[in-house]
Amino acid sequence: MAEALTPGRPGPAPARRAAPGRSLAAYLLRRCGYFAVVVLAVYTLSFLLLYALPSDPVALMLERRSSGAGGSSPERLEALRAQYGLDRPLPERYAETLGRLLTGDLGTSFQSGRPVPEVLAAAAPSTIALAAAALAIALPLSAALALATSWRPGGRLHRILVNVPALIAGIPAFWLGLLLLQVFSFQLRWAPSTGGTGASGLALPALALALPVTAVLTAVLVRSLDEVQRAGFVELLRARGLPWHRIYLHHVARNALLPFVTLVGLTVGGVLVGTVITETVFARAGLGRLLASAVQTQDAPVVLAIAMLAAVVFAAANLAVDLLYPVLDPRLRRRQGGKHP
């Protein structure tokens, strides 16, 4: 996520922000097609990384499991491999797993033997709550910070605030979480330290997750606001005597929010992935921590399922943003017949 923070560095998404072209319907169709392509590509990448390497981590995993039930004799290993379908050629497994995924069959966890959907379902609610809370903090906070920073470019407030996002982004997320725990939980005792449930237990982790994301969003929005203020129409509005607060909020902010919306799609991704660290630090049971441990224990089906889930969520968020864009920006609503003379 911090990549987008470096000043002047374009966010990865803007490349797609092209005008619809011939018609709105074609644009939508293209975006949906893109969605499918991304999900498929992620599946392919994940499958290859998880199953295709010669070191055969799966064998190690199976060995560990099977050692409790009769030792790791070669026959036992073969039997287990056959059971999980791992003795078949790669392309066949690729297609078959894909087919099963599409029908909702996510397989069985190597680690626990339970069906993957069950494992995910147990962990999901906590993560969703955390992510939602983090977004609920990050979005308004970054908007407010950015608006305050750019109100008077070159002014004192701007000079002070403009460096704050970079400062926060330089702090590792896990360390920030620990710091928050230390200060608010242990020293001030405002919030429970670990395993807390409900709103009070959510506050600190959500904040820890939200802050790095806020930093990136604020930086992008500040850049956007500063850039819009340099546009010709802003000077003209001032020349006509309109009050600055009206110009800033009604004209500048609205124009600056457009690229901001692009980034919201990525923010959802960043938040979900950030849960890997935050849940570990705050010892919360969730998809993030599940993913971390599944990587440790080489539990391929679980990792694949979470990776696919993540890909679908990110791609869906970006698709939603793409669909929303023409609504927000009239320049993208190309009518039939093109411009009026």
Added chain:
Amino acid sequence: MSTETSTETAPRPLLRLDGLHVSYPAARGRAGTAAVEDLSVEVPRGSTTAIVGESGSGKSTTLHALLGLLPRAARAGHRRLEFCDRDGEPRTVDDPRALRGRRVGLIPQDPGRALDPLVRIDGHFRELHRHFSGIKGREESRRRAAAALESVGVDRPALRLRQYPHELSGGLRQRILIALALAGEPRLLLADEPTSDLDATVQRRVLDLLDRIRAERGLSTLLVTHDIAVAAERADRLLVMRAGRVVESGPTAAVLGDPQHPYTRRLLESVPGRLPARPAPDPAAPPPVVLEARGLSRSFGPARGAGRIDAVQDVGFRLHRGRTLAVVGESGAGKSTLLRLLTRLERPDRGTVLLDGEQIGPGRAAAAAFTRRVQLVYQNPAGSLNPSLPIGRAVAEPLEAHRIGTAASRARRARDLLEQVGLPADAADRLPSRLSGGQLQRAAIARALALEPDVVVLDEPVSALDQAVQFALLRLLTELQDRLGLAYLLVSHDLGVVRAVAHEVLVLHRGRAEEHAPTEELFTDPKSPHTRALLEAVPALRIPPTPTLSERTTHQ
């Protein structure tokens, strides 16, 4: 400093500004600069005053200072600022911001991004109505807005109000901007460089509109421009600015007819029209054709339907040795594309380019041979030279590319070339950053001459330069042509330049060759309506002592 040539007996001026000064204090690594020093100007009622100056003269800064629109870093102040309100009594104005909207309206230079793209036109008006007149109702606002649009000549106002800025053409947008500037019912209009490089016909219509509105409503206009011809045509009074100071001011006719200050005189003398016109081609024995285009066509975008751009359609011409053919046309007429087709940076969809009557064969050798005979000079001199390469190396690089000579001989040739274009020999060791715009363009020309081409294609070669520099460069180009027998293909939007250096003119309109005639013939007796419109759009600089056309042509 100012030379008033008429006395003030008329009623009090609408605007009176005394002793404006604007400076930018020293910042990190940059010395302080004074952008405007001790400027005083009076704008009489019901008239147009023009401030003329080259880039960096401070004219735009003055305009911004009048409305308090300078950047935060600027330090500005004035001795006295007075404005006459409706009742005719001058009032002292302490803060220029008080002038905004209700007393002074601003019309921008570039209508491109001058309107909030997310707001419909009626929204733009409604906001101003609410601010100036407290009108809250949509119906009332729309009525007023429609009336305003009509008064500036916008067709179908009801439709336009519902549209977004990007759906409207540049000309329409500029009219709407004028209507918006008038929303506060100001008495003075500020026009910032209203003549842009392109679309001369549109700009002329806009200037005409401004004149009409001014006359109808009894307003005054303060016009800022670098183009002295525009000022001559439109303004009653003229101020000439240079390096932040007013060097001369007075009624237009007086300043132009009898300039007192040497700078003013130099400005008037370096108008391209002062160059001797090129001799008309002798119809009996035309020089051989060196470059010929036949039926060139190039389109972009999808094969059919909306979105397809026919940039160049079926264009053909013949370029003779030692002659200049100018290609003119509105923006989007296809000039740049044509240039790229001729220099083989793009391939045509149809048509051929012939060099000395022969088609260019396929393959690298043929392409290399072609580049040796046809060279290109770009519009932006600073951009066309590698900033880390000394000028000498840059000029010799074409020789290096074609493996001609040794390093030593190439360096010698580079020095020769620099001398030919009027640069000192020691410029060869300097980096581009040490040379001025005019010097850089000379270097670019030297580089173009390195391979001893037969044809030099010039893409707006002087438009990025100040007027006096333009003049010198054009003179250099004509000298080189006469000396070396070069053929030029020149693209320019500036018809004054065209008239000064071209033997023949090709007019492009929407990708098609509209008219092709010897220069004088085109200017005095244009055949096509588009050509006529183009010519009429050019402001004419009528300076009394200029030798007449017939006098000039008889010299040759």
Added chain:
Amino acid sequence: MTTTTSTPARPRRRTAVPWTAAAVLALIGLAALAPGLIAPADPFAEDITARLLPPSAAHLFGTDELGRDLFSRVVHGARTSLATALLALAFALALSLLIGLLAGYLGGPLDRALMAAVDVLLALPSLLISLLIVFALGTGPVELAIAVGLASVPAFARVTRAEVLRISSQPFVEAARGYGLARHRILLRHVLPHARGPITALSALELATIVLSVSALSFLGYGTRPPDPEWGNLIAEGRAHFATAWWLTALPGVVLVCLVLALHRVGRALGGGKAGPV
């Protein structure tokens, strides 16, 4: 619109030299190369009598649960942390430069294909890609470097390509094509020299991000094994005594933050992210 004047251009504005940031980098670099100079104490020496002591004159950063001097451990840990990060940067640079140069300079269908692939990868956050690679390769510092380096490629390649495109679209590059200079020579003489500066600056900024990713993954346990005093490891180890010994988690983190901010500052000062003179 006339913009150039007839007077020579003034010398370019100098950005302030970031002395503090450079000093921090120098110090940490020294710690990585010659840790003994800064912290003579043995980072592995255990002393049961001096367990969990807060920072003092004797132990600048305090001691951990085995009585080891934390300051010494942090200083010696700089080597692993920096080495892993630099290795990751090397991977990222090599691939990104290749992709960025090819796509940006050659353009055409190659560019479109490469960018399509990159865009798809950009749809995933880099941490997820790193985790997948760690799954495939296993844990350890080299594997971690590969994981983080490869995951950085999509974004870095895009930025590199943008820089190359910006330089290639300058008129002087096209002019060179116009007078017949061979493509590879244009690349070598006109494009690459101007790309060096911006790419160095971008690398500094990227290194800052990589340091963060490496430490995060180490914290999660995918890096070196204890007792190697890598900074992420140190913080993870310190968690066990979080409530009582705050210095175990706080101080290594402070050093980490200083490194990241210093890299960021230097990268910006070199002109990272802004259009350079060309």
